[in-house]
């Protein structure tokens with residue numbers, strides 16, 4: 485093992501996962517998640533962007549330095565709900581040789597007014613102490629989402645704090661990376677989208693055919709089933725999100741359980757159970773595409789959503 489490998493190995497072992505605990509209002513350390521990119525079906529483009537922006541700069545800082553690029557920066561994942569943004573970000577934690585901080589905005593926002601800015605500041609301070617570190621800010625939609633006056637004021641202060649922290653990172657350019665995720669990037673405060681902040685948008689699309697199959701099999705694993713043709717179900721569920729597929733499996737399993745209670749012996753999940761469950765639902769991503777389309781058509785000055793328009797065309801979404 486070379487010195488460099490040894491160093492990497494040692495670093496990997498000492499990595500921490502830090503998150504904010506709403507119960508006791510503090511930052512807690514937990515074990516690094518074991519999921520990696522291998523557990524995420526498909527999404528090759530997204531993985532590539534993450535490798536390029538986060539993983540390679542950490543592994544080969546000298547290459548980035550040679551091109552005058554510093555290690556550090558941010559990405560904003562966006563796309564329909566249930567398609568793997570959170571799942572993917574967790575896998576980044578398992579993949580990357582860096583500490584990982586998971587921040588759910590809902591949890592931070594639910595705090596007393598004034599306290600959430602403070603918590604946010606602590607988190608970023610902690611990230612700097614633990615660099616290299618990836619901060620994942622999930623559910624950015626929560627920010628500025630409410631119309632309630634107090635709430636709005638509160639959110640505004642939190643947005644301002646986040647801006648301060650992001651700019652601080654840029655100034656110090658010190659191996660702290662930020663990944664944000666949102667279903668609705670068009671509602672995001674435009675100040676957050678300026679250069680040096682969340683200026684890189686990455687579209688996380690619904691799973692393709694083979695990915696849907698992989699997700700179905702993942703969710704069925706370990707359950708009693710007859711010989712299933714999951715490829716057929718995958719082919720019949722275009723645009724279904726990972727979460728939709730999870731729901732299909734759940735309903736199919738419930739049908740099998742009902743039969744089990746009637747017959748008194750363990751009944752396997754059948755192809756028909758899956759087929760019926762899939763037929764009974766509609767892809768939840770469709771509504772998202774309608775909304776995205778109108779933003780892409782009427783207010784996409786930076787052509788951020790061209791990728792969505794292309795996707796809509798390619799998949800013939802009406």
Ligand SMILES: Nc1ncnc2c1ncn2[C@@H]1O[C@H](COP(=O)(O)OP(=O)(O)O)[C@@H](O)[C@H]1O
Pocket residue numbers: 523524525526527564565566567568569570571572691695699725726727730
């Ligand atoms: N590409 C994928 N590979 C494997 N599982 C997926 C994938 N996309 C979604 N899922 C499943 O769907 C669930 C919902 O995904 P999630 O990451 O919570 O969606 P989002 O954050 O985009 O709303 C996950 O827990 C996961 O089980």
Ligand SMILES: [Mg+2]
Pocket residue numbers: 569570571622623665
């Ligand atoms: Mg999510």
